[in-house]
Amino acid sequence: xxxxxxxYNLPDDCGHFGPYGGIFVAETLMEPLExxxxxxxxxxxxxxxxxxxxxxxxxxxxxPSPIYHxxxxxxxxxxxxxxxxxxxxxxxxxxxxxxxVGQALLAKRMGKRRVIAETGAGQHGVATATVAARLGMECxxxxxxxxxxxxxxxxxxxxxxxxxxxxxxxxxxxxxxxLNEAMRDWVTNVDETFYIIGTAAGPHPYPxxxxxxxxxxxxxxxxxxxGLAGRLPDALxxxxxxxxxxxxxxxxxxxxxxxxxxxxxxxxxxIETGRHxxxxxxxxxxxxxxxxxxxxxxxxxxIIETHSISAGLDYPGVGPEHAWLKDSGRATYVxxxxxxxxxxxHILTRLEGIIPALESSHAVAYALKLxxxxxxxxxxxxxxxxxxxxxxxxxxxxxxxxx
Amino acid sequence: MSRxxxxxxxxxxxxxxxxxxxxxxxxxxxxxxxxxxxxxxEAGADIIELGVPFSDPMADGPVIQxxxxxxxxxxxxxxxxxxxxxxxxxxxxxxxxxLMGYLNPVECMGYQAFADRAKDAGVDGVxxxxxxxxxxxEFVPMLHRAGVDPIFLLAPNSSDARIERxxxxxxxxxxxxxxxxxxxxxxxxxxxxxxxxxxxKSLTGLPIGVGFGVKNAEIAAAIGRFADAVVVxxxxxxxxxxxxxxxxxxxxxxxxxxxxxxxxxDS
Ligand SMILES: Cc1ncc(COP(=O)(O)O)c(C=O)c1O
Numbered sequence: 001x002x003x004x005x006x007x008y009n010l011p012d013d014c015g016h017f018g019p020y021g022g023i024f025v026a027e028t029l030m031e032p033l034e035x036x037x038x039x040x041x042x043x044x045x046x047x048x049x050x051x052x053x054x055x056x057x058x059x060x061x062x063x064p065s066p067i068y069h070x071x072x073x074x075x076x077x078x079x080x081x082x083x084x085x086x087x088x089x090x091x092x093x094x095x096x097x098x099x100x101v102g103q104a105l106l107a108k109r110m111g112k113r114r115v116i117a118e119t120g121a122g123q124h125g126v127a128t129a130t131v132a133a134r135l136g137m138e139c140x141x142x143x144x145x146x147x148x149x150x151x152x153x154x155x156x157x158x159x160x161x162x163x164x165x166x167x168x169x170x171x172x173x174x175x176x177x178x179l180n181e182a183m184r185d186w187v188t189n190v191d192e193t194f195y196i197i198g199t200a201a202g203p204h205p206y207p208x209x210x211x212x213x214x215x216x217x218x219x220x221x222x223x224x225x226x227g228l229a230g231r232l233p234d235a236l237x238x239x240x241x242x243x244x245x246x247x248x249x250x251x252x253x254x255x256x257x258x259x260x261x262x263x264x265x266x267x268x269x270x271i272e273t274g275r276h277x278x279x280x281x282x283x284x285x286x287x288x289x290x291x292x293x294x295x296x297x298x299x300x301x302x303i304i305e306t307h308s309i310s311a312g313l314d315y316p317g318v319g320p321e322h323a324w325l326k327d328s329g330r331a332t333y334v335x336x337x338x339x340x341x342x343x344x345x346h347i348l349t350r351l352e353g354i355i356p357a358l359e360s361s362h363a364v365a366y367a368l369k370l371x372x373x374x375x376x377x378x379x380x381x382x383x384x385x386x387x388x389x390x391x392x393x394x395x396x397x398x399x400x401x402x403x
Numbered sequence: 404m405s406r407x408x409x410x411x412x413x414x415x416x417x418x419x420x421x422x423x424x425x426x427x428x429x430x431x432x433x434x435x436x437x438x439x440x441x442x443x444x445e446a447g448a449d450i451i452e453l454g455v456p457f458s459d460p461m462a463d464g465p466v467i468q469x470x471x472x473x474x475x476x477x478x479x480x481x482x483x484x485x486x487x488x489x490x491x492x493x494x495x496x497x498x499x500x501x502l503m504g505y506l507n508p509v510e511c512m513g514y515q516a517f518a519d520r521a522k523d524a525g526v527d528g529v530x531x532x533x534x535x536x537x538x539x540x541e542f543v544p545m546l547h548r549a550g551v552d553p554i555f556l557l558a559p560n561s562s563d564a565r566i567e568r569x570x571x572x573x574x575x576x577x578x579x580x581x582x583x584x585x586x587x588x589x590x591x592x593x594x595x596x597x598x599x600x601x602x603x604k605s606l607t608g609l610p611i612g613v614g615f616g617v618k619n620a621e622i623a624a625a626i627g628r629f630a631d632a633v634v635v636x637x638x639x640x641x642x643x644x645x646x647x648x649x650x651x652x653x654x655x656x657x658x659x660x661x662x663x664x665x666x667x668x669d670s
Contacts, residue, residue, distance in 0.1 A: 014537060024506060024533045026462040028558040028583050030565065170468055183461045188584040190560075285507045287533065288459060300480035301511025303458040358606060 008254045010324065014272035015204020015279025018327065023203040023273065023289045028187050029322070037205045039110050044080065044212060049105065057216060060134070061091045063067050063098075065217075067224040067381075073351045080374035082367055083233065084354070084384040085221050087245065094216060094386030095245040096127040100196055103211035104131040107194035114193045118182040119360065120147055120175035120241065121312030122154025123386055124198030129163035137246035139163040142181040144174035147311045154390050171225035172305040175315045177239075179289050203290030207319050215246025219276040221381060222252055233381035235260040235370065239362040240280070240333065241312050243319035243386035250331060260332065263322060268333035277306035279318050280326050280333040292318045309338040309394065310358035312386075336365035337396040344368055345388065345395065357386035406499040407552050407575030410449055411610045411631065413519055420627040420668050422447055423577075424661055425503065425636035426469035429479025431647045440491050444478035444498045447665030452530070455484050462466075462532045463469065465636040469644060481508040481517070485524040492525035496604030501528035501554060501575075512624045512666050514542045514668030518549040528575045529553040543572050544608050556580050559599060563606060570607035576632060579603065583614045587637035591616035595664040597629045607644060620667035627668040635664065 015021045023033060036348060043049040057063040066089065069080045073151060087095035100117075106196070107115055119125030125141040130137035141158055143311050145167040148155055158165050160294035171177040179202075186195045200210040225232055238246035240263040242278070250261045276282065279294040284297040292312050296304050296316040308314045324332035341358060344365035349355045356364055367382045374380070388395075404412070414421055417632070423455060426442045428436050440451050456474040460467060488500050493644030496608065502521065509517045509531065529551055534542065536555065546553045552575035557566055570577060581596050582588055600611055613626045625642045639657050646653035 022538050023535060024538055025558045026532050026558070026580075027535060027561055027565075029579060030535055030558075031560040031562070074471070170465075170472070171458060180459050180461045184464070184585045187462065188588065190583050284511075286510050289534070290511075295507070297507065297511060299511075300482060301508035302456075302475065302480070303507070396474070 002279065010321070011208050013206065013375070015208065017321050017324035019285070020289050020293050021204060021207055023290060024287050024292065025203050026187060026388050028190065032190050033203055038108055040205050040209050043106060043109055046104035048108065053102055053105055057098065061097050061101060062089065063091050064220045064224070065214065065353050067221060068227055068351050069192060069228065073348065074150045074371065076351060077368065077371045079372035079376060080234070080370070080378035080380045081376065082224070082371055083216060083379060083381045084202060085249065085381060086355065086384055086392065087217060088360065088384045092127050092130050093389060094123040094127065095214060095248060096124040096198060097130065098216055098248070099198065099210050099213040099244060100124070100127040103194070103196045103278050104135055107137070108135055110194065112192060112194035114189065116140045116182050116185050116193055117196045117198060118142045118175065118178040120178070120314055121196060121310065121390060122151040122158065123168055123312060123390065125163070125165070126154050126157050126195050129158040131163045132163065136213065136277065140185065141165050142178040142185070144178050145169050146173040149270040149381060150394055151311055151390060153393065167322050175311070176303065197306065199244040200227050200247045201242040201289060201291060201293070201317060202320060207321055209319060210244050210249055211247045215251045217245065217248040217383065218250065218252035221249065225381065229379055232256060232259060233379040234374070235262060235367040235380045236364050237262045237370065237380060238368050238383035239264045239313060239359050239385060240322060241359060243322045245383050247319060247321055249383045254330060256320035262366060263331055263333045264362045264368065265333060265335040266313035268307040271335060275307040276335070277308040277314050277316065278335045279316060280322060281335045288317050291320045293317050293323045309398070310342060310362065312359040334366055336362040341367040342395070342398070354384070355388040356384055357388050358391045360385045369398065405550060405575060407450065410499050411576065412418040414449060420630070421449040421612065421632035422661065422665055422668055423450045423452055423632050423634040424448045424639055425454060425634060426639055426643065427456055427467060427474050428484040429456060429474035429477055430470040430640070430643055432475045432477050433479060433483065433487070435650050436487050437490050439657060441495065442654050442658045443661055444495060446661040448661060450499045450501060452501045452503050453480050453488065454482060455502055455508060457505040459506060460505065462585055464585040464637065464641050466587045466644065466662050470640045480658055481512055485520050485526070488526050489524040499527040500525065502526055503530040504532065506531050506534045511516060514545050518545040518551060521551050522549040527553055528554045530554040530556065530578060536572050539572065554578055557593065557603060559583055559595065566603055567604050570609055573609060576610040576612050577603070577607065578634065579613045580612055581613050584615065588616055589618065591622070593625050596626065600629050620628065620663040624667035625662040633664070633668065
């Protein structure tokens with residue numbers, strides 16, 4: 001397995017990362033997935049498409065996003081130098097928009113007038129509604145009823161942008177159920193609809209396609225680190241929900257085998273309590289949402305409910321490429337509890353004047369543990385996947401503050 | 404010859420069409436299922452499809468989603484579904500039973516263990532909604548060896564190459580999904596379905612069942628004119644939803660609807 005990492009060219013033509021990934025969907029979706037795969041292969045080689053994508057990323061999203069050396073935080077921790085890739089500074093406030101800009105351009109090329117999306121924290125929903133507004137497309141966003149409640153600000157943003165937000169009341173009423181409902185919409189309206197999946201999961205070609213659109217994070221980071229520090233980092237850290245910001249950072253470094261990669265899952269109340277969202281840390285391989293990957297399931301193969309303070313990490317599966325990177329040993333998957341993420345949220349806010357998203361706070365929490373174990377000439381690059389504005393209410397409520 | 408194949412053979416000789424009811428195992432509670440299977444056979448069902456409850460039924464509309472949720476409240480599972488089939492088989496050795504569900508519970512049990520246990524329980528066919536033939540390379544031969552028929556779904560947008568591939572791997576019958584949508588949808592176009600079935604029949608000799616959107620006896624009869632089997636699910640499950648606390652009533656409503664479909668199909 002380890003040797004295969006040396007020249008990395010996964011997935012195979014059917015979307016397999018070793019035993020993971022693939023296409024596990026109802027027959028009606030096979031044809032649209034085939035059409036999507038063909039369009040994705042064609043346009044990712046089309047100079048005109050790539051030029052338009054670059055243009056939008058630069059002038060609309062605000063790329064390249066900066067890299068910031070957190071000197072004060074690094075000094076306080078007394079270990080490795082911490083750098084942040086500032087995806088929180090993107091238009092709409094998170095990395096999600098890198099992918100929605102790309103998929104919406106594909107949708108346009110494929111002649112689709114209607115886009116749909118699932119969302120957990122609402123960041124992907126906002127990023128989808130944003131590009132749909134700009135391109136004049138109809139947009140429907142599915143969101144678990146629980147998440148509609150805890151991310152009310154983003155629900156309002158999506159509505160302002162002209163999207164229809166559908167609260168999903170089935171199952172656990174969170175991200176996985178929103179994904180189920182989006183799949184049901186897609187199978188029903190398949191001819192005119194493009195499904196913009198928000199993370200590096202789902203049936204092939206989504207995991208590879210979302211990775212490729214998010215890989216701009218890691219590509220930029222390579223050049224920026226060389227410019228700023230004169231060398232590449234020693235370790236990469238990113239939070240993992242479905243895994244898109246993490247794979248976006250990791251992918252361009254996969255063949256640099258000396259660079260450690262840490263994916264941070266949500267440990268919720270603690271892995272040992274069972275109330276968490278950490279399938280790579282505590283789950284088993286299975287099939288859900290179109291791909292084979294690590295899942296949180298009971299002994300009968302029913303998917304179990306997850307828990308995390310951050311809606312964007314509250315998902316029982318994970319992108320199949322992370323499952324493969326875990327098994328192959330190329331990446332290491334760790335976790336941070338709600339309490340650790342909250343503590344990290346406050347530390348970053350007070351020491352560096354950066355208010356991170358709760359999702360990203362999980363990555364920060366692990367960096368706070370990792371940096372002191374390394375010498376001060378080492379570099380840890382953390383993906384700051386989003387900003388915390390959307391989470392202010394959650395944090396206030398948790399801390400008993402009435403706004 | 405499998406129980407499914409001989410059932411279709413007997414129907415063909417009698418120039419009759421198969422009526423295939425679907426209910427979810429354990430809905431609204433486990434004790435309801437086996438007596439209802441017997442009642443359905445008595446009301447004229449030729450084959451019974453039993454849904455295996457799953458936490459994330461992506462291809463199902465709200466009616467069957469809720470059936471899964473009701474069954475899961477009682478901790479219904481793949482293992483317990485197999486127990487129900489075994490119980491049914493004690494008094495009915497002739498009516499074929501097909502399990503319909505999602506792949507993850509099967510993966511969790513293990514393909515070989517599942518094939519063996521399905522065989523032992525008296526299951527005749529298995530329809531896994533989210534397992535296209537591309538991903539079925541390991542599982543399908545195990546089902547073949549166990550004598551359990553793998554049943555594939557065909558859709559309005561399936562290419563000829565895919566139809567032929569599924570016809571080659573499938574046994575018993577092929578299940579044509581009448582519309583682009585989820586179970587319980589109601590935008591079925593009978594003219595479209597008829598011409599598509601004629602086309603599929605030019606590619607395979609397997610019997611073709613049609614399901615999704617069969618709400619009443621008239622639609623069942625119309626489909627029976629060109630397909631070999633009619634599958635009815637949500638319309639029956641709605642009877643359970645409407646009379647959850649009155650199992651005798653729900654069972655009677657199901658039997659009445661099936662009997663009406665039977666009459667319409669046979670006339
Ligand atoms: C800011 C932010 N980071 C991370 C995530 C998790 O998603 P992924 O693992 O795909 O990056 C989300 C999801 O909503 C998010 O909003």
